[in-house]
Amino acid sequence: MPLRHLRAAASSGRLPYLLSFVAPGVLVYACFVLAPILLSFGYSLTNASLFATRTRFVGLDNYVRLLGDPAFLTSLKVTTILTLIIVIVPNVAGVGVAVLLDRTGWLYRVLRSVFFIPVVLSSVVVSVVWMAMLQDEGLINQLLGVRVGWLSDPDLALYSIGFIISWQMLGFCSVVYLAALQGVPQSLLEAASIDGAGTWTRFRKVTWPLLAPALTTNTVMLLITGFKAYDHIQVLTAGGPGLGTTATVAFNVIQIGFTANRTGESSAMAILMLVIIATVSSIVLRVLNRREVDL
Structure with missing residues:
Protein backbone atom coordinates (compact mmCIF):
# COMPACT_ATOMS: atom_id res chain seq x y z
CA MET A 1 0.00 0.00 0.00
CA LEU A 45 23.64 -21.60 -1.28
CA THR A 46 24.71 -24.56 0.84
CA ASN A 47 25.43 -28.28 0.48
CA ALA A 48 22.44 -29.05 2.71
CA SER A 49 21.17 -32.62 2.83
CA LEU A 50 18.40 -34.25 4.82
CA PHE A 51 20.91 -36.51 6.59
CA ALA A 52 23.99 -34.27 6.57
CA THR A 53 25.49 -33.65 9.98
CA ARG A 54 27.28 -30.50 8.84
CA THR A 55 26.17 -27.92 6.31
CA ARG A 56 28.60 -25.51 4.71
CA PHE A 57 28.19 -22.47 2.50
CA VAL A 58 28.99 -23.15 -1.17
CA GLY A 59 27.81 -19.91 -2.76
CA LEU A 60 26.59 -20.23 -6.33
CA ASP A 61 28.18 -23.64 -6.92
CA ASN A 62 24.81 -25.40 -7.08
CA TYR A 63 23.56 -22.97 -9.73
CA VAL A 64 26.74 -23.27 -11.81
CA ARG A 65 26.57 -27.05 -11.61
CA LEU A 66 22.93 -27.12 -12.68
CA LEU A 67 23.43 -24.83 -15.67
CA GLY A 68 26.10 -27.22 -16.93
CA ASP A 69 24.22 -30.41 -16.06
CA PRO A 70 22.82 -32.22 -19.14
CA ALA A 71 20.09 -33.82 -17.01
CA PHE A 72 18.82 -30.43 -15.86
CA LEU A 73 18.95 -28.98 -19.38
CA THR A 74 17.03 -32.02 -20.63
CA SER A 75 14.38 -31.54 -17.93
CA LEU A 76 14.14 -27.88 -18.93
CA LYS A 77 13.57 -28.92 -22.55
CA VAL A 78 10.94 -31.46 -21.48
CA THR A 79 9.21 -28.82 -19.35
CA THR A 80 9.19 -26.35 -22.25
CA ILE A 81 7.65 -28.86 -24.69
CA LEU A 82 5.04 -29.95 -22.15
CA THR A 83 4.17 -26.35 -21.31
CA LEU A 84 3.72 -25.44 -24.97
CA ILE A 85 1.29 -28.34 -25.41
CA ILE A 86 -0.63 -27.39 -22.28
CA VAL A 87 -0.87 -23.73 -23.31
CA ILE A 88 -1.87 -24.28 -26.94
CA VAL A 89 -4.26 -27.26 -26.87
CA PRO A 90 -6.69 -26.18 -24.09
CA ASN A 91 -6.72 -22.61 -25.38
CA VAL A 92 -7.66 -23.63 -28.92
CA ALA A 93 -10.07 -26.37 -27.89
CA GLY A 94 -11.52 -24.20 -25.11
CA VAL A 95 -12.60 -21.51 -27.57
CA GLY A 96 -14.33 -24.12 -29.72
CA VAL A 97 -16.12 -25.73 -26.78
CA ALA A 98 -17.17 -22.33 -25.42
CA VAL A 99 -18.66 -21.34 -28.77
CA LEU A 100 -20.61 -24.61 -28.94
CA LEU A 101 -21.91 -24.22 -25.37
CA ASP A 102 -22.83 -20.54 -25.72
CA ARG A 103 -26.50 -21.38 -26.03
CA THR A 104 -29.54 -21.51 -23.76
CA GLY A 105 -31.31 -24.63 -22.61
CA TRP A 106 -30.98 -27.31 -19.94
CA LEU A 107 -28.85 -29.54 -22.17
CA TYR A 108 -26.14 -26.92 -22.54
CA ARG A 109 -26.17 -26.22 -18.79
CA VAL A 110 -25.59 -29.92 -18.15
CA LEU A 111 -22.82 -30.07 -20.74
CA ARG A 112 -21.06 -27.11 -19.10
CA SER A 113 -21.00 -29.02 -15.81
CA VAL A 114 -19.76 -32.18 -17.56
CA PHE A 115 -16.87 -30.34 -19.20
CA PHE A 116 -15.90 -28.73 -15.88
CA ILE A 117 -15.87 -31.97 -13.84
CA PRO A 118 -12.24 -32.93 -14.74
CA VAL A 119 -10.99 -29.58 -13.40
CA VAL A 120 -12.17 -30.36 -9.86
CA LEU A 121 -10.89 -33.95 -9.90
CA SER A 122 -7.58 -34.83 -8.29
CA SER A 123 -4.63 -35.03 -10.67
CA VAL A 124 -3.84 -38.46 -9.24
CA VAL A 125 -7.35 -39.74 -9.95
CA VAL A 126 -7.25 -38.41 -13.50
CA SER A 127 -3.82 -39.97 -14.06
CA VAL A 128 -4.88 -43.39 -12.74
CA VAL A 129 -7.97 -43.46 -14.97
CA TRP A 130 -6.03 -42.43 -18.07
CA MET A 131 -3.19 -44.84 -17.28
CA ALA A 132 -5.69 -47.71 -17.28
CA MET A 133 -7.10 -46.58 -20.63
CA LEU A 134 -3.70 -46.01 -22.26
CA GLN A 135 -2.13 -49.35 -21.35
CA ASP A 136 -1.18 -51.71 -24.17
CA GLU A 137 -4.37 -53.70 -23.62
CA GLY A 138 -6.36 -50.67 -22.50
CA LEU A 139 -9.58 -49.19 -23.81
CA ILE A 140 -7.96 -46.74 -26.25
CA ASN A 141 -5.96 -49.41 -28.09
CA GLN A 142 -8.95 -51.74 -28.16
CA LEU A 143 -11.14 -49.05 -29.72
CA LEU A 144 -8.46 -48.16 -32.27
CA GLY A 145 -7.63 -51.78 -32.98
CA VAL A 146 -3.89 -51.12 -32.60
CA ARG A 147 -1.17 -51.74 -30.04
CA VAL A 148 0.48 -48.40 -29.26
CA GLY A 149 2.66 -47.74 -26.23
CA TRP A 150 1.16 -44.39 -25.34
CA LEU A 151 3.05 -44.27 -22.04
CA SER A 152 5.81 -46.80 -22.70
CA ASP A 153 7.12 -45.36 -25.97
CA PRO A 154 9.71 -42.60 -25.32
CA ASP A 155 8.54 -40.79 -28.46
CA LEU A 156 4.89 -40.69 -27.35
CA ALA A 157 4.91 -40.58 -23.54
CA LEU A 158 5.47 -36.84 -23.16
CA TYR A 159 2.77 -35.98 -25.70
CA SER A 160 0.36 -38.38 -23.99
CA ILE A 161 0.94 -36.61 -20.67
CA GLY A 162 0.48 -33.25 -22.39
CA PHE A 163 -2.84 -34.46 -23.81
CA ILE A 164 -4.05 -35.70 -20.41
CA ILE A 165 -3.24 -32.43 -18.64
CA SER A 166 -4.77 -30.48 -21.53
CA TRP A 167 -7.92 -32.59 -21.26
CA GLN A 168 -8.17 -31.84 -17.54
CA MET A 169 -7.66 -28.09 -18.06
CA LEU A 170 -10.09 -27.88 -20.99
CA GLY A 171 -13.06 -27.26 -18.72
CA PHE A 172 -11.37 -24.33 -16.99
CA CYS A 173 -10.52 -22.64 -20.29
CA SER A 174 -14.00 -23.28 -21.66
CA VAL A 175 -15.69 -21.67 -18.65
CA VAL A 176 -13.46 -18.58 -18.84
CA TYR A 177 -14.06 -18.19 -22.59
CA LEU A 178 -17.77 -18.85 -22.13
CA ALA A 179 -18.02 -16.08 -19.54
CA ALA A 180 -16.24 -13.73 -21.96
CA LEU A 181 -18.51 -14.76 -24.84
CA GLN A 182 -21.61 -13.97 -22.82
CA GLY A 183 -20.21 -10.49 -22.23
CA VAL A 184 -19.91 -9.69 -25.93
CA PRO A 185 -22.50 -6.99 -26.79
CA GLN A 186 -25.13 -8.38 -29.13
CA SER A 187 -25.49 -4.96 -30.72
CA LEU A 188 -21.97 -5.26 -32.16
CA LEU A 189 -22.72 -8.68 -33.66
CA GLU A 190 -26.01 -7.44 -35.09
CA ALA A 191 -24.32 -4.39 -36.61
CA ALA A 192 -21.65 -6.59 -38.20
CA SER A 193 -24.34 -8.92 -39.54
CA ILE A 194 -26.23 -5.98 -41.07
CA ASP A 195 -22.99 -4.88 -42.75
CA GLY A 196 -22.83 -8.28 -44.44
CA ALA A 197 -20.29 -10.04 -42.22
CA GLY A 198 -20.62 -13.82 -42.12
CA THR A 199 -20.33 -16.06 -39.06
CA TRP A 200 -16.54 -16.48 -39.32
CA THR A 201 -15.96 -12.80 -40.05
CA ARG A 202 -18.09 -11.77 -37.06
CA PHE A 203 -16.12 -14.09 -34.82
CA ARG A 204 -12.73 -12.97 -36.15
CA LYS A 205 -13.44 -9.24 -36.24
CA VAL A 206 -15.82 -8.77 -33.30
CA THR A 207 -15.87 -11.71 -30.90
CA TRP A 208 -12.22 -12.78 -30.84
CA PRO A 209 -10.80 -9.31 -30.00
CA LEU A 210 -13.24 -9.07 -27.08
CA LEU A 211 -11.94 -12.42 -25.74
CA ALA A 212 -8.50 -10.90 -25.12
CA PRO A 213 -8.87 -10.74 -21.29
CA ALA A 214 -9.97 -14.39 -21.21
CA LEU A 215 -6.99 -15.35 -23.37
CA THR A 216 -4.66 -13.58 -20.93
CA THR A 217 -6.15 -15.36 -17.91
CA ASN A 218 -6.06 -18.80 -19.51
CA THR A 219 -2.56 -18.45 -20.93
CA VAL A 220 -0.98 -17.39 -17.63
CA MET A 221 -2.79 -20.15 -15.70
CA LEU A 222 -1.78 -22.78 -18.24
CA LEU A 223 1.82 -21.56 -18.21
CA ILE A 224 2.02 -22.05 -14.46
CA THR A 225 0.29 -25.44 -14.75
CA GLY A 226 2.80 -26.63 -17.34
CA PHE A 227 5.88 -25.48 -15.47
CA LYS A 228 4.83 -27.05 -12.17
CA ALA A 229 3.58 -30.35 -13.62
CA TYR A 230 4.48 -33.18 -11.26
CA ASP A 231 1.52 -35.32 -10.12
CA HIS A 232 0.60 -36.64 -13.56
CA ILE A 233 4.20 -37.50 -14.39
CA GLN A 234 4.81 -39.30 -11.10
CA VAL A 235 1.73 -41.48 -11.52
CA LEU A 236 1.87 -42.08 -15.28
CA THR A 237 5.56 -42.57 -16.09
CA ALA A 238 7.68 -41.74 -13.01
CA GLY A 239 9.92 -39.68 -15.29
CA GLY A 240 10.37 -42.43 -17.86
CA PRO A 241 10.27 -44.34 -20.07
CA GLY A 242 13.98 -44.29 -20.68
CA LEU A 243 16.26 -41.77 -19.02
CA GLY A 244 14.28 -38.67 -18.11
CA THR A 245 12.12 -38.54 -21.24
CA THR A 246 9.21 -37.11 -19.24
CA ALA A 247 11.08 -35.76 -16.20
CA THR A 248 10.20 -32.09 -15.81
CA VAL A 249 12.06 -29.59 -13.63
CA ALA A 250 9.37 -29.88 -10.93
CA PHE A 251 9.67 -33.68 -11.00
CA ASN A 252 13.45 -33.51 -10.61
CA VAL A 253 13.15 -31.04 -7.72
CA ILE A 254 11.22 -33.66 -5.75
CA GLN A 255 13.44 -36.54 -6.83
CA ILE A 256 16.72 -34.80 -6.03
CA GLY A 257 15.47 -33.23 -2.82
CA PHE A 258 13.63 -36.17 -1.23
CA THR A 259 14.94 -39.26 -2.99
CA ALA A 260 18.59 -38.35 -3.55
CA ASN A 261 18.56 -36.18 -0.37
CA ARG A 262 20.46 -33.31 -2.02
CA THR A 263 18.46 -30.47 -0.50
CA GLY A 264 20.82 -27.69 -1.56
CA GLU A 265 20.82 -28.74 -5.21
CA SER A 266 17.05 -29.25 -5.34
CA SER A 267 16.53 -25.83 -3.72
CA ALA A 268 18.72 -24.23 -6.38
CA MET A 269 16.66 -25.98 -9.05
CA ALA A 270 13.43 -24.75 -7.45
CA ILE A 271 14.72 -21.17 -7.33
CA LEU A 272 15.75 -21.36 -11.00
CA MET A 273 12.29 -22.66 -11.88
CA LEU A 274 10.71 -19.82 -9.88
CA VAL A 275 12.78 -17.26 -11.78
CA ILE A 276 11.91 -18.84 -15.13
CA ILE A 277 8.17 -18.98 -14.34
CA ALA A 278 8.13 -15.40 -13.06
CA THR A 279 10.06 -14.11 -16.08
CA VAL A 280 8.02 -15.96 -18.72
CA SER A 281 4.71 -15.14 -17.02
CA SER A 282 5.63 -11.45 -16.75
CA ILE A 283 6.61 -11.26 -20.42
CA VAL A 284 3.47 -13.08 -21.58
CA LEU A 285 1.28 -10.99 -19.29
CA ARG A 286 2.83 -7.76 -20.56
CA VAL A 287 2.43 -8.78 -24.22
CA LEU A 288 -1.18 -9.92 -23.81
CA ASN A 289 -2.13 -6.88 -21.72
CA ARG A 290 -0.66 -4.64 -24.39
CA ARG A 291 -2.79 -6.48 -26.95
CA GLU A 292 -5.88 -5.81 -24.85
CA VAL A 293 -5.07 -2.10 -24.76
CA ASP A 294 -4.42 -1.99 -28.50
CA LEU A 295 -7.75 -3.64 -29.18
Missing part, protein backbone atom coordinates in the same frame (compact mmCIF):
# COMPACT_ATOMS: atom_id res chain seq x y z
CA PRO A 2 1.40 3.45 -0.85
CA LEU A 3 2.81 5.43 2.06
CA ARG A 4 0.47 8.37 1.40
CA HIS A 5 -2.54 6.07 1.90
CA LEU A 6 -1.17 4.92 5.26
CA ARG A 7 -0.61 8.52 6.33
CA ALA A 8 -4.15 9.45 5.29
CA ALA A 9 -5.55 6.50 7.23
CA ALA A 10 -3.47 7.37 10.28
CA SER A 11 -4.58 10.98 10.22
CA SER A 12 -8.24 9.97 9.98
CA GLY A 13 -7.99 7.42 12.79
CA ARG A 14 -8.78 4.48 10.51
CA LEU A 15 -5.30 2.90 10.63
CA PRO A 16 -6.11 0.30 13.35
CA TYR A 17 -9.16 -0.88 11.40
CA LEU A 18 -7.19 -0.95 8.15
CA LEU A 19 -4.36 -2.98 9.68
CA SER A 20 -6.83 -5.43 11.21
CA PHE A 21 -7.98 -6.32 7.69
CA VAL A 22 -4.58 -6.17 5.99
CA ALA A 23 -2.41 -7.84 8.65
CA PRO A 24 -3.94 -11.38 8.45
CA GLY A 25 -3.48 -11.53 4.68
CA VAL A 26 0.05 -10.18 4.85
CA LEU A 27 0.91 -12.65 7.64
CA VAL A 28 -0.43 -15.64 5.70
CA TYR A 29 1.40 -14.51 2.56
CA ALA A 30 4.65 -14.03 4.48
CA CYS A 31 4.43 -17.42 6.21
CA PHE A 32 3.39 -19.58 3.27
CA VAL A 33 4.95 -17.76 0.29
CA LEU A 34 7.80 -15.44 1.23
CA ALA A 35 9.30 -17.53 4.02
CA PRO A 36 9.55 -20.78 1.95
CA ILE A 37 11.14 -18.85 -0.94
CA LEU A 38 13.71 -17.25 1.35
CA LEU A 39 14.46 -20.58 3.04
CA SER A 40 14.86 -22.32 -0.32
CA PHE A 41 17.20 -19.60 -1.52
CA GLY A 42 19.24 -19.97 1.67
CA TYR A 43 19.45 -23.75 1.26
CA SER A 44 20.45 -23.34 -2.39
Whole structure:
Protein backbone atom coordinates (compact mmCIF):
# COMPACT_ATOMS: atom_id res chain seq x y z
CA MET A 1 0.00 0.00 0.00
CA PRO A 2 1.40 3.45 -0.85
CA LEU A 3 2.81 5.43 2.06
CA ARG A 4 0.47 8.37 1.40
CA HIS A 5 -2.54 6.07 1.90
CA LEU A 6 -1.17 4.92 5.26
CA ARG A 7 -0.61 8.52 6.33
CA ALA A 8 -4.15 9.45 5.29
CA ALA A 9 -5.55 6.50 7.23
CA ALA A 10 -3.47 7.37 10.28
CA SER A 11 -4.58 10.98 10.22
CA SER A 12 -8.24 9.97 9.98
CA GLY A 13 -7.99 7.42 12.79
CA ARG A 14 -8.78 4.48 10.51
CA LEU A 15 -5.30 2.90 10.63
CA PRO A 16 -6.11 0.30 13.35
CA TYR A 17 -9.16 -0.88 11.40
CA LEU A 18 -7.19 -0.95 8.15
CA LEU A 19 -4.36 -2.98 9.68
CA SER A 20 -6.83 -5.43 11.21
CA PHE A 21 -7.98 -6.32 7.69
CA VAL A 22 -4.58 -6.17 5.99
CA ALA A 23 -2.41 -7.84 8.65
CA PRO A 24 -3.94 -11.38 8.45
CA GLY A 25 -3.48 -11.53 4.68
CA VAL A 26 0.05 -10.18 4.85
CA LEU A 27 0.91 -12.65 7.64
CA VAL A 28 -0.43 -15.64 5.70
CA TYR A 29 1.40 -14.51 2.56
CA ALA A 30 4.65 -14.03 4.48
CA CYS A 31 4.43 -17.42 6.21
CA PHE A 32 3.39 -19.58 3.27
CA VAL A 33 4.95 -17.76 0.29
CA LEU A 34 7.80 -15.44 1.23
CA ALA A 35 9.30 -17.53 4.02
CA PRO A 36 9.55 -20.78 1.95
CA ILE A 37 11.14 -18.85 -0.94
CA LEU A 38 13.71 -17.25 1.35
CA LEU A 39 14.46 -20.58 3.04
CA SER A 40 14.86 -22.32 -0.32
CA PHE A 41 17.20 -19.60 -1.52
CA GLY A 42 19.24 -19.97 1.67
CA TYR A 43 19.45 -23.75 1.26
CA SER A 44 20.45 -23.34 -2.39
CA LEU A 45 23.64 -21.60 -1.28
CA THR A 46 24.71 -24.56 0.84
CA ASN A 47 25.43 -28.28 0.48
CA ALA A 48 22.44 -29.05 2.71
CA SER A 49 21.17 -32.62 2.83
CA LEU A 50 18.40 -34.25 4.82
CA PHE A 51 20.91 -36.51 6.59
CA ALA A 52 23.99 -34.27 6.57
CA THR A 53 25.49 -33.65 9.98
CA ARG A 54 27.28 -30.50 8.84
CA THR A 55 26.17 -27.92 6.31
CA ARG A 56 28.60 -25.51 4.71
CA PHE A 57 28.19 -22.47 2.50
CA VAL A 58 28.99 -23.15 -1.17
CA GLY A 59 27.81 -19.91 -2.76
CA LEU A 60 26.59 -20.23 -6.33
CA ASP A 61 28.18 -23.64 -6.92
CA ASN A 62 24.81 -25.40 -7.08
CA TYR A 63 23.56 -22.97 -9.73
CA VAL A 64 26.74 -23.27 -11.81
CA ARG A 65 26.57 -27.05 -11.61
CA LEU A 66 22.93 -27.12 -12.68
CA LEU A 67 23.43 -24.83 -15.67
CA GLY A 68 26.10 -27.22 -16.93
CA ASP A 69 24.22 -30.41 -16.06
CA PRO A 70 22.82 -32.22 -19.14
CA ALA A 71 20.09 -33.82 -17.01
CA PHE A 72 18.82 -30.43 -15.86
CA LEU A 73 18.95 -28.98 -19.38
CA THR A 74 17.03 -32.02 -20.63
CA SER A 75 14.38 -31.54 -17.93
CA LEU A 76 14.14 -27.88 -18.93
CA LYS A 77 13.57 -28.92 -22.55
CA VAL A 78 10.94 -31.46 -21.48
CA THR A 79 9.21 -28.82 -19.35
CA THR A 80 9.19 -26.35 -22.25
CA ILE A 81 7.65 -28.86 -24.69
CA LEU A 82 5.04 -29.95 -22.15
CA THR A 83 4.17 -26.35 -21.31
CA LEU A 84 3.72 -25.44 -24.97
CA ILE A 85 1.29 -28.34 -25.41
CA ILE A 86 -0.63 -27.39 -22.28
CA VAL A 87 -0.87 -23.73 -23.31
CA ILE A 88 -1.87 -24.28 -26.94
CA VAL A 89 -4.26 -27.26 -26.87
CA PRO A 90 -6.69 -26.18 -24.09
CA ASN A 91 -6.72 -22.61 -25.38
CA VAL A 92 -7.66 -23.63 -28.92
CA ALA A 93 -10.07 -26.37 -27.89
CA GLY A 94 -11.52 -24.20 -25.11
CA VAL A 95 -12.60 -21.51 -27.57
CA GLY A 96 -14.33 -24.12 -29.72
CA VAL A 97 -16.12 -25.73 -26.78
CA ALA A 98 -17.17 -22.33 -25.42
CA VAL A 99 -18.66 -21.34 -28.77
CA LEU A 100 -20.61 -24.61 -28.94
CA LEU A 101 -21.91 -24.22 -25.37
CA ASP A 102 -22.83 -20.54 -25.72
CA ARG A 103 -26.50 -21.38 -26.03
CA THR A 104 -29.54 -21.51 -23.76
CA GLY A 105 -31.31 -24.63 -22.61
CA TRP A 106 -30.98 -27.31 -19.94
CA LEU A 107 -28.85 -29.54 -22.17
CA TYR A 108 -26.14 -26.92 -22.54
CA ARG A 109 -26.17 -26.22 -18.79
CA VAL A 110 -25.59 -29.92 -18.15
CA LEU A 111 -22.82 -30.07 -20.74
CA ARG A 112 -21.06 -27.11 -19.10
CA SER A 113 -21.00 -29.02 -15.81
CA VAL A 114 -19.76 -32.18 -17.56
CA PHE A 115 -16.87 -30.34 -19.20
CA PHE A 116 -15.90 -28.73 -15.88
CA ILE A 117 -15.87 -31.97 -13.84
CA PRO A 118 -12.24 -32.93 -14.74
CA VAL A 119 -10.99 -29.58 -13.40
CA VAL A 120 -12.17 -30.36 -9.86
CA LEU A 121 -10.89 -33.95 -9.90
CA SER A 122 -7.58 -34.83 -8.29
CA SER A 123 -4.63 -35.03 -10.67
CA VAL A 124 -3.84 -38.46 -9.24
CA VAL A 125 -7.35 -39.74 -9.95
CA VAL A 126 -7.25 -38.41 -13.50
CA SER A 127 -3.82 -39.97 -14.06
CA VAL A 128 -4.88 -43.39 -12.74
CA VAL A 129 -7.97 -43.46 -14.97
CA TRP A 130 -6.03 -42.43 -18.07
CA MET A 131 -3.19 -44.84 -17.28
CA ALA A 132 -5.69 -47.71 -17.28
CA MET A 133 -7.10 -46.58 -20.63
CA LEU A 134 -3.70 -46.01 -22.26
CA GLN A 135 -2.13 -49.35 -21.35
CA ASP A 136 -1.18 -51.71 -24.17
CA GLU A 137 -4.37 -53.70 -23.62
CA GLY A 138 -6.36 -50.67 -22.50
CA LEU A 139 -9.58 -49.19 -23.81
CA ILE A 140 -7.96 -46.74 -26.25
CA ASN A 141 -5.96 -49.41 -28.09
CA GLN A 142 -8.95 -51.74 -28.16
CA LEU A 143 -11.14 -49.05 -29.72
CA LEU A 144 -8.46 -48.16 -32.27
CA GLY A 145 -7.63 -51.78 -32.98
CA VAL A 146 -3.89 -51.12 -32.60
CA ARG A 147 -1.17 -51.74 -30.04
CA VAL A 148 0.48 -48.40 -29.26
CA GLY A 149 2.66 -47.74 -26.23
CA TRP A 150 1.16 -44.39 -25.34
CA LEU A 151 3.05 -44.27 -22.04
CA SER A 152 5.81 -46.80 -22.70
CA ASP A 153 7.12 -45.36 -25.97
CA PRO A 154 9.71 -42.60 -25.32
CA ASP A 155 8.54 -40.79 -28.46
CA LEU A 156 4.89 -40.69 -27.35
CA ALA A 157 4.91 -40.58 -23.54
CA LEU A 158 5.47 -36.84 -23.16
CA TYR A 159 2.77 -35.98 -25.70
CA SER A 160 0.36 -38.38 -23.99
CA ILE A 161 0.94 -36.61 -20.67
CA GLY A 162 0.48 -33.25 -22.39
CA PHE A 163 -2.84 -34.46 -23.81
CA ILE A 164 -4.05 -35.70 -20.41
CA ILE A 165 -3.24 -32.43 -18.64
CA SER A 166 -4.77 -30.48 -21.53
CA TRP A 167 -7.92 -32.59 -21.26
CA GLN A 168 -8.17 -31.84 -17.54
CA MET A 169 -7.66 -28.09 -18.06
CA LEU A 170 -10.09 -27.88 -20.99
CA GLY A 171 -13.06 -27.26 -18.72
CA PHE A 172 -11.37 -24.33 -16.99
CA CYS A 173 -10.52 -22.64 -20.29
CA SER A 174 -14.00 -23.28 -21.66
CA VAL A 175 -15.69 -21.67 -18.65
CA VAL A 176 -13.46 -18.58 -18.84
CA TYR A 177 -14.06 -18.19 -22.59
CA LEU A 178 -17.77 -18.85 -22.13
CA ALA A 179 -18.02 -16.08 -19.54
CA ALA A 180 -16.24 -13.73 -21.96
CA LEU A 181 -18.51 -14.76 -24.84
CA GLN A 182 -21.61 -13.97 -22.82
CA GLY A 183 -20.21 -10.49 -22.23
CA VAL A 184 -19.91 -9.69 -25.93
CA PRO A 185 -22.50 -6.99 -26.79
CA GLN A 186 -25.13 -8.38 -29.13
CA SER A 187 -25.49 -4.96 -30.72
CA LEU A 188 -21.97 -5.26 -32.16
CA LEU A 189 -22.72 -8.68 -33.66
CA GLU A 190 -26.01 -7.44 -35.09
CA ALA A 191 -24.32 -4.39 -36.61
CA ALA A 192 -21.65 -6.59 -38.20
CA SER A 193 -24.34 -8.92 -39.54
CA ILE A 194 -26.23 -5.98 -41.07
CA ASP A 195 -22.99 -4.88 -42.75
CA GLY A 196 -22.83 -8.28 -44.44
CA ALA A 197 -20.29 -10.04 -42.22
CA GLY A 198 -20.62 -13.82 -42.12
CA THR A 199 -20.33 -16.06 -39.06
CA TRP A 200 -16.54 -16.48 -39.32
CA THR A 201 -15.96 -12.80 -40.05
CA ARG A 202 -18.09 -11.77 -37.06
CA PHE A 203 -16.12 -14.09 -34.82
CA ARG A 204 -12.73 -12.97 -36.15
CA LYS A 205 -13.44 -9.24 -36.24
CA VAL A 206 -15.82 -8.77 -33.30
CA THR A 207 -15.87 -11.71 -30.90
CA TRP A 208 -12.22 -12.78 -30.84
CA PRO A 209 -10.80 -9.31 -30.00
CA LEU A 210 -13.24 -9.07 -27.08
CA LEU A 211 -11.94 -12.42 -25.74
CA ALA A 212 -8.50 -10.90 -25.12
CA PRO A 213 -8.87 -10.74 -21.29
CA ALA A 214 -9.97 -14.39 -21.21
CA LEU A 215 -6.99 -15.35 -23.37
CA THR A 216 -4.66 -13.58 -20.93
CA THR A 217 -6.15 -15.36 -17.91
CA ASN A 218 -6.06 -18.80 -19.51
CA THR A 219 -2.56 -18.45 -20.93
CA VAL A 220 -0.98 -17.39 -17.63
CA MET A 221 -2.79 -20.15 -15.70
CA LEU A 222 -1.78 -22.78 -18.24
CA LEU A 223 1.82 -21.56 -18.21
CA ILE A 224 2.02 -22.05 -14.46
CA THR A 225 0.29 -25.44 -14.75
CA GLY A 226 2.80 -26.63 -17.34
CA PHE A 227 5.88 -25.48 -15.47
CA LYS A 228 4.83 -27.05 -12.17
CA ALA A 229 3.58 -30.35 -13.62
CA TYR A 230 4.48 -33.18 -11.26
CA ASP A 231 1.52 -35.32 -10.12
CA HIS A 232 0.60 -36.64 -13.56
CA ILE A 233 4.20 -37.50 -14.39
CA GLN A 234 4.81 -39.30 -11.10
CA VAL A 235 1.73 -41.48 -11.52
CA LEU A 236 1.87 -42.08 -15.28
CA THR A 237 5.56 -42.57 -16.09
CA ALA A 238 7.68 -41.74 -13.01
CA GLY A 239 9.92 -39.68 -15.29
CA GLY A 240 10.37 -42.43 -17.86
CA PRO A 241 10.27 -44.34 -20.07
CA GLY A 242 13.98 -44.29 -20.68
CA LEU A 243 16.26 -41.77 -19.02
CA GLY A 244 14.28 -38.67 -18.11
CA THR A 245 12.12 -38.54 -21.24
CA THR A 246 9.21 -37.11 -19.24
CA ALA A 247 11.08 -35.76 -16.20
CA THR A 248 10.20 -32.09 -15.81
CA VAL A 249 12.06 -29.59 -13.63
CA ALA A 250 9.37 -29.88 -10.93
CA PHE A 251 9.67 -33.68 -11.00
CA ASN A 252 13.45 -33.51 -10.61
CA VAL A 253 13.15 -31.04 -7.72
CA ILE A 254 11.22 -33.66 -5.75
CA GLN A 255 13.44 -36.54 -6.83
CA ILE A 256 16.72 -34.80 -6.03
CA GLY A 257 15.47 -33.23 -2.82
CA PHE A 258 13.63 -36.17 -1.23
CA THR A 259 14.94 -39.26 -2.99
CA ALA A 260 18.59 -38.35 -3.55
CA ASN A 261 18.56 -36.18 -0.37
CA ARG A 262 20.46 -33.31 -2.02
CA THR A 263 18.46 -30.47 -0.50
CA GLY A 264 20.82 -27.69 -1.56
CA GLU A 265 20.82 -28.74 -5.21
CA SER A 266 17.05 -29.25 -5.34
CA SER A 267 16.53 -25.83 -3.72
CA ALA A 268 18.72 -24.23 -6.38
CA MET A 269 16.66 -25.98 -9.05
CA ALA A 270 13.43 -24.75 -7.45
CA ILE A 271 14.72 -21.17 -7.33
CA LEU A 272 15.75 -21.36 -11.00
CA MET A 273 12.29 -22.66 -11.88
CA LEU A 274 10.71 -19.82 -9.88
CA VAL A 275 12.78 -17.26 -11.78
CA ILE A 276 11.91 -18.84 -15.13
CA ILE A 277 8.17 -18.98 -14.34
CA ALA A 278 8.13 -15.40 -13.06
CA THR A 279 10.06 -14.11 -16.08
CA VAL A 280 8.02 -15.96 -18.72
CA SER A 281 4.71 -15.14 -17.02
CA SER A 282 5.63 -11.45 -16.75
CA ILE A 283 6.61 -11.26 -20.42
CA VAL A 284 3.47 -13.08 -21.58
CA LEU A 285 1.28 -10.99 -19.29
CA ARG A 286 2.83 -7.76 -20.56
CA VAL A 287 2.43 -8.78 -24.22
CA LEU A 288 -1.18 -9.92 -23.81
CA ASN A 289 -2.13 -6.88 -21.72
CA ARG A 290 -0.66 -4.64 -24.39
CA ARG A 291 -2.79 -6.48 -26.95
CA GLU A 292 -5.88 -5.81 -24.85
CA VAL A 293 -5.07 -2.10 -24.76
CA ASP A 294 -4.42 -1.99 -28.50
CA LEU A 295 -7.75 -3.64 -29.18
